Amino acid sequence: MTAYDALLSHARETMALAQVMGRLHWDQETMMPRGAAAQRAEEIGALESVLHARRTDPRVSDWLAAAEAPDAAGAAQLRLIRREHARACKVPADLASAIARATSIAQGVWAEARRDEDVAAFLPHLQEVLRLRREEAAALGGDPYDALLDDYEPGATGADIAALFDRMRPRLKALRDRVLDAPAPEPLAGWYAKDAQLSLARDLAERFGYDFNRGRLDLAVHPFSSGGGADVRITTRVDPADPFNCLYSTIHEAGHATYEQSIDPAFALTPLGQGVSMGVHESQSRLYENQLGRSAAFCGWLFEAMEAAFGTVGAADARAFYAAVNRVGAGPIRTEADELHYNLHIMLRFDLERALIAGDLAPRDLEAAWNDRFAADFGVPVARPSDGVLQDVHWSVGLFGYFPTYALGNVYAGCLHAALGAALPDLDADLARGDPSAATGWLRAQVQRHGGLHEPRALIEQASGAAVSEAPLMEYLEAKFGALYWL
Ligand code: ZN
Numbered sequence: 001m002t003a004y005d006a007l008l009s010h011a012r013e014t015m016a017l018a019q020v021m022g023r024l025h026w027d028q029e030t031m032m033p034r035g036a037a038a039q040r041a042e043e044i045g046a047l048e049s050v051l052h053a054r055r056t057d058p059r060v061s062d063w064l065a066a067a068e069a070p071d072a073a074g075a076a077q078l079r080l081i082r083r084e085h086a087r088a089c090k091v092p093a094d095l096a097s098a099i100a101r102a103t104s105i106a107q108g109v110w111a112e113a114r115r116d117e118d119v120a121a122f123l124p125h126l127q128e129v130l131r132l133r134r135e136e137a138a139a140l141g142g143d144p145y146d147a148l149l150d151d152y153e154p155g156a157t158g159a160d161i162a163a164l165f166d167r168m169r170p171r172l173k174a175l176r177d178r179v180l181d182a183p184a185p186e187p188l189a190g191w192y193a194k195d196a197q198l199s200l201a202r203d204l205a206e207r208f209g210y211d212f213n214r215g216r217l218d219l220a221v222h223p224f225s226s227g228g229g230a231d232v233r234i235t236t237r238v239d240p241a242d243p244f245n246c247l248y249s250t251i252h253e254a255g256h257a258t259y260e261q262s263i264d265p266a267f268a269l270t271p272l273g274q275g276v277s278m279g280v281h282e283s284q285s286r287l288y289e290n291q292l293g294r295s296a297a298f299c300g301w302l303f304e305a306m307e308a309a310f311g312t313v314g315a316a317d318a319r320a321f322y323a324a325v326n327r328v329g330a331g332p333i334r335t336e337a338d339e340l341h342y343n344l345h346i347m348l349r350f351d352l353e354r355a356l357i358a359g360d361l362a363p364r365d366l367e368a369a370w371n372d373r374f375a376a377d378f379g380v381p382v383a384r385p386s387d388g389v390l391q392d393v394h395w396s397v398g399l400f401g402y403f404p405t406y407a408l409g410n411v412y413a414g415c416l417h418a419a420l421g422a423a424l425p426d427l428d429a430d431l432a433r434g435d436p437s438a439a440t441g442w443l444r445a446q447v448q449r450h451g452g453l454h455e456p457r458a459l460i461e462q463a464s465g466a467a468v469s470e471a472p473l474m475e476y477l478e479a480k481f482g483a484l485y486w487l
Pocket of ligand 1: 282
């Protein structure tokens with residue numbers, strides 16, 4: 001066996017075990033009995049030790065030194081293996097295991113604290129998770145925030161993202177202010193049966209290319225997609241008063257999942273066989289959800305589909321339905337935010353977590369800092385912790401550096417959407433028939449099938465034919481909401 005083959009064989013087994021780890025997390029969010037939380041933390045900690053030992057195996061260095069890539073894809077495999085190995089070797093095994101255990105426990109405590117509106121109960125766990133992640137960042141070296149961010153968006157830096165957000169913020173706020181000054185459209189008013197919502201959600205996932213033969217849809221507190229290759233699962237939640245919560249979170253997660261399902265099967269269970277970064281991942285889910293799913297054309301079809309599913313939708317006509325789908329409001333919840341406020345939610349979290357990691361903000365002061373910033377950016381107070389600092393799972397599971405990838409995904413989606421519109425002149429006619437397959441096919445060919453073959457930014461620039469910029473997203477938002485609100 002050549003050094004290259006030995007390396008790939010080792011990586012393949014590690015990837016398989018990582019998939020098992022992912023399924024333990026999926027189970028924890030969907031099926032696991034509540035009393036199993038402590039034992040699950042042990043199970044995850046034990047598997048994390050195994051994974052860490054494999055990722056830091058000294059043989060990997062020897063193989064890397066001797067390996068010769070057979071082709072361009074092989075060279076990309078070596079690049080990713082080298083990157084992960086170098087990263088893993090910098091983090092001591094007991095620290096990696098401590099992080100896995102602490103975050104597993106903190107996640108359960110967070111869920112109960114959120115339910116009980118009890119920030120004090122979560123605080124010691126937040127302090128511990130933050131302490132461990134700062135220790136990890138110090139071990140990785142360089143700017144602490146960049147060290148963590150690099151795991152989710154290779155090549156990005158906190159300073160670049162701060163500059164991007166500084167360019168977007170005033171334009172977003174100006175547009176948002178003009179929209180909120182205009183007469184607000186009516187929201188939907190009605191009661192939408194849970195089973196009918198889930199049935200329509202399944203139909204939507206399939207229309208957007210999700211393969212149920214290699215996936216499944218379950219309920220969870222916080223919708224997510226997990227897994228890769230032949231087993232990619234999605235979750236949603238159902239609110240009988242708000243069908244868009246279920247339907248659009250399903251389209252969103254189907255975007256993530258079809259990305260994973262569409263990667264070249266030759267890359268399965270190798271470093272190339274997964275989405276290349278969280279920002280690129282989010283660009284797919286956002287494009288499916290917003291630029292396609294919330295377009296006037298697709299909303300015309302969805303209006304008819306919902307009339308058929310629920311009897312009556314609670315909107316006068318397709319135009320009123322489209323306005324209700326895209327209704328702008330300064331609500332407190334990120335996952336329910338409209339396309340304008342969403343990025344402002346992310347900017348708030350990005351600044352706060354950067355200050356936490358830098359040591360400029362103490363966890364005990366986080367709630368007050370959140371509430372002050374929210375009032376300043378959104379013009380309304382935070383009513384309760386579950387509407388504020390306790391709303392997201394991310395920090396409880398140690399995901400510092402993850403939030404900005406959501407807004408980066410919106411920026412990438414803007415770039416891809418501009419290219420998509422130019423490539424598919426019949427896009428609106430397709431969407432009006434409830435058929436996004438030409439669009440999802442284009443994304444599959446341009447972005448998804450490549451897996452980890454290209455660096456994130458290079459992939460977006462190659463697919464969109466232009467340098468990454470916030471301009472296409474801002475122009476799309478200004479055109480869409482300008483027309484919708486008669487500005
Ligand atoms: Zn997402």
